[in-house]
Amino acid sequence: MTGRTISGVHNRALALIDRWVQKYSALVVVLVAAFLVVFIYGMVTAPNFLTVFNFKTIIRDAALVGIMAIGLTFVTLSGNFFLLSMKETAALCIIAFATSMSLGYGFPISFLFTMAIALLAGAMQGLLIGLGGNPIVVTLGAAGLFFGLGSWWSDNLVLSFRRPHGAEWLGTGSLFGLPNITIAFILIAIAAEMTLRYTTFGRQVYLIGANRAAGKATGHENLSMAIKVCIIASVCSAFVAVAFSAQVSSAHVNYFSSEFGSSGDMTIMVIATVMVGGNSIMGGFGSTLRSSLGAIFISTVDNMMVLHGFNSGPRVLAVGLMIVFSIIVFALLRRGSRALE
């Protein structure tokens, strides 16, 4: 490479950085650059990180939290904040599914039964939120109700169903070397993003989330929207419950309280995923693609840290830092774009 070429590349890089600084502010560029340096260093030095097998592990690791986060993103984008009942909905649904499976009803009936419960759970919360209830208060109450129901129904016992059973294809099966749960995550992510981008319903989600008054003025009430998005979130929770139960051939009401992630709480992990994806907590801005990538990103960092030998404390800290980092960077980015407008 000649000196002139090197100088050209150098100048182009400087010009690019200069454009970014002007567009996004120096702070964003510095933060992102610092993060990239740490991230790339971590990736390169982690033993066996850059392998196809590990890449599949990362996506599979992100799948269950990711599917729930996709469902929750509809709620957040529509301006209804979060459902704090995600894990409790899953807890009730996993008990419903395992009970049905253990009674010998088979996968299709058990699946439909579980989805029907999720639909009711979502519709009930959506109705209360749509009627003006505070989403935090409504879903906290619903969380207690669903967990209590699941606990009472199962008598706090582990419900199991013997292998072979009709749900194994989902829980432990694979296609073309990819676990079926991973494939389900990818398909759900694509379907959700297409729905948001290319359907009237998707555009309504953004409209009501960005400006509820404008939505109302154009005939789009939050009541029906709240019911729809809460049903989507509940159905995603139920799907995760079914997939996890299919994987372990059992169910317990506490599976989603202590089983997922170092932070030990599925709802917190799901909210963290939506936040790390850069979705606006106030609604109207974001996408399910961002949430899916958020899930993969958290999983990647967590994976890298495990390969480096970090235990749970630093990994929980890392998730916390990622949320703070995302909020700062995306807030600065949005402020930058508004300033340009």
Add this chain to the structure above:
Amino acid sequence: MSLKNAVAAGVIACVAIGSAAVSANAQTRGSIISFNGPAGEAYIGKFIKGIKETAALKGFDIKVFENQFNQAEQDQQVQQVLAAGQLPDVFIWWPSDAVAGLGSLRALARTGIPVLKINQLPNEQDKQYIFGYAGPDDRLRARNAGYMMREAAARKLAEGGDGFNVLVLSYPHSYGGYGLSINAFKDAIEGSPLNIIGDVGEGFGQANGYKGAAKMIAKLKDQGIHFVYGMDDAILTGGIGALEEAGYAMGTDVTAVGTVCNGDKQLIEEGKQFGTTLQSPLHEGQLAIKMVEQYLENGKLDKYINFTPNPAVTLDNLETVALRGYDDKLYGIDELCSGAW
């Protein structure tokens, strides 16, 4: 009836009910208050069943205060009980966090009422406040698992097999039981060809077992994984799922040993798990009441530390392992274990 008469009638009714309750209480052999975790957790649910049924059998009144694995909540419960002034004859103390809960233990002991500590071995600080300990021995359990793995390794060696690398699926490394378990396990396998090549503490439960194992498989695949030790069977069950998904044939490529008996019985039946070490929550609850009874009768315990038995469970004795409970009934493995059994 005037308001004054109605109030008077109400007061009289309350006094009558209270007197009846006191009278009923007087006919019991004593009263117990137990502070422990939530019944919603499978192990603790069976523990509570054990203390309640045995207390009723032995003629004790018992009240159980459950906390959601939260020391602050447990501290508040202690303050409420002390403030109410209706003190029992014995306290049973299962701290959510033995170190953080020391203040509450001290407050209980200052009432002059004897305190029995359960589940977590006494430390130097809390020994002065309790009259004894009843519960599991993490070390014995882990040692038995180590011996089982030695046996499996010896069989493999005798059959001309090679490869003795061990992956450990741990509790979170910050958890008190981790140090006791890993040290006892290491002592037990010392001098054998077994060699620990990885130790991951992703968290409790099957999902974390799966996630931890999946990451370690990516890291250690090249070295070869031949044995897996799960600090409890729930974690191990998840780990077995990850190993199978990665193409390992459990029972032939990899030998798995767990403890606690809170996993999946079918894995042992299918030969995918070599064995486990029983730690029965039902027994633990019964033992606690037995120790209370002994203390109230004699003013002291025969032994300060009282462990529940930890027999090994393998395919050979799966259907024949039975333990006599402290209520003199004989319990089979399905009743003693706390997972999908």
